[in-house]
Amino acid sequence: MQLLDLKNNGIDIQEEIPLSRYTFTKTGGRAEYLAFPKNVDELKQLVKVAKANNMPLTVIGNASNLIIRDGGISGLVIITTEMNKIEISGTEVTAAAGAKIVDTAFAAANQSLTGMEFAAGIPGSIGGAVFMNAGAYGGETQDVIEKATVLTPEGELKDYSNEELQFSYRHSLIQTNDDIVVSATFKLKKGNKLEILDEMHYLNALRRYKQPLEYPSCGSVFKRPAGHFVGPMIIKAGLQGTQIGGAQNSTKHAGFIVNRGNATATDYIELIHLIQKRIKEVYDIDLKTEVRIIGNR
Numbered sequence: 001m002q003l004l005d006l007k008n009n010g011i012d013i014q015e016e017i018p019l020s021r022y023t024f025t026k027t028g029g030r031a032e033y034l035a036f037p038k039n040v041d042e043l044k045q046l047v048k049v050a051k052a053n054n055m056p057l058t059v060i061g062n063a064s065n066l067i068i069r070d071g072g073i074s075g076l077v078i079i080t081t082e083m084n085k086i087e088i089s090g091t092e093v094t095a096a097a098g099a100k101i102v103d104t105a106f107a108a109a110n111q112s113l114t115g116m117e118f119a120a121g122i123p124g125s126i127g128g129a130v131f132m133n134a135g136a137y138g139g140e141t142q143d144v145i146e147k148a149t150v151l152t153p154e155g156e157l158k159d160y161s162n163e164e165l166q167f168s169y170r171h172s173l174i175q176t177n178d179d180i181v182v183s184a185t186f187k188l189k190k191g192n193k194l195e196i197l198d199e200m201h202y203l204n205a206l207r208r209y210k211q212p213l214e215y216p217s218c219g220s221v222f223k224r225p226a227g228h229f230v231g232p233m234i235i236k237a238g239l240q241g242t243q244i245g246g247a248q249n250s251t252k253h254a255g256f257i258v259n260r261g262n263a264t265a266t267d268y269i270e271l272i273h274l275i276q277k278r279i280k281e282v283y284d285i286d287l288k289t290e291v292r293i294i295g296n297r
Contacts, residue, residue: 003033003049003076011045012036012082019072019295022079023063024123026216027265029072029295038082040151040182047180048155050076058294059180061098061125065132065219070265071296080127083182088113092146094185097127101134101141104186109200114191115144120200121207123219127181131174132290133167137203142167146187150179157182170223170290212250215258221272222255223288230287231255234275237282244271269293 007013013035019028033055037043050057056075060066063079080098086107087094093113095104101124105116118139119129128134129141130148148160158179166173174181207213222230234240234254242249246263249271250256257271276287 001049001052003046003053003055006035006042006045006049009042009045011042012038019063019068019077022060023066023068023218024216025067025218025259025263025265025268027070027259027263027268028068029070029265031073031077033076035076035078036082037078037080040083040157043078043080043083043151043180043182044155046076046078047151051153059127061128061131062100062123064123064125065128065134065291067218067265067268067291067293069269069293069295069297073295080125091188091190092185093188094183095126096183097125097130097181099126100124101126101129105200108186108188109193109196112191112193112196113188114196115188116186117196117199117203118143120203126184130165130172130181130184132170132292133172134170137206140167141184142172144186144188146185148174148184149182150174151182153178210253212252212256212258215250215260216263217250217256217258218268218291220255221257221289221291222275223290225285225287228283228285233279233283233285237275237278239275239278242271242274244274247271249275265295 016030017034018030020026035046058073059078061080083096083098085096086099088111093108101119101122105119108116118137133141145162150158152158231254240254241251245267246261247267248260250258279287
């Protein structure tokens with residue numbers, strides 16, 4: 001079976017689609033093939049056919065902390081955002097990989113469940129949150145996740161416990177294997193609904209105040225080095241506001257790079273490299289990217 005034959009099964013598959021339509025930076029080249037599975041069965045079919053045809057396979061979620069190079073991505077790109085079901089049973093919340101973590105957090109809050117307040121302003125998907133142990137304002141995915149269900153390269157569903165996911169700062173086991181996150185279950189606690197929502201609204205207001213949400217961006221670009229904060233380092237190195245093409249180190253929050261208009265992924269990547277080079281010169285620190293950079297050069 002060829003990939004496009006799956007269209008007859010009702011799976012949304014498109015050809016030569018600009019991925020800039022889906023990334024938060026509004027940059028990125030074309031996907032050779034792009035698919036939006038609606039459920040696990042469709043995801044399985046796509047993976048099976050891609051592997052049978054030796055087709056490169058890339059899976060992404062909400063593309064909020066992602067840079068896709070201008071050369072695009074060969075083979076099949078799967079975007080999981082149509083797999084977005086959220087279910088709540090008692091104090092457990094199970095969300096499909098494509099559900100937004102912020103939507104999951106608010107769904108929990110509306111059922112008086114506390115623990116996910118930190119995620120109130122995180123725009124990524126559940127799959128992405130598991131993949132990179134997403135966090136903010138003192139909380140991380142590892143603090144509340146009970147298990148993740150994945151699709152293995154062999155096409156089998158498998159559960160990983162919190163401990164088995166090997167979480168660390170912006171890292172999980174999923175980054176080191178070819179498993180695809182299908183869903184995650186979070187173990188929360190009963191709380192006061194109004195207090196939970198107040199905390200989430202406060203964190204969102206703080207985010208709007210501190211972060212350059214008025215421009216497209218890929219969120220926090222760099223991982224925090226031990227004992228340092230990235231933004232102040234960039235400011236002291238004289239780089240805040242530096243611009244290459246349409247990509248600018250934000251004048252509002254130096255830990256962000258924003259698209260001031262018509263930026264390319266190459267602009268972003270060149271600015272990242274410039275910042276890394278300068279920080280190495282000034283502080284002798286190797287800045288590592290939090291943002292994931294993928295695609296053809």
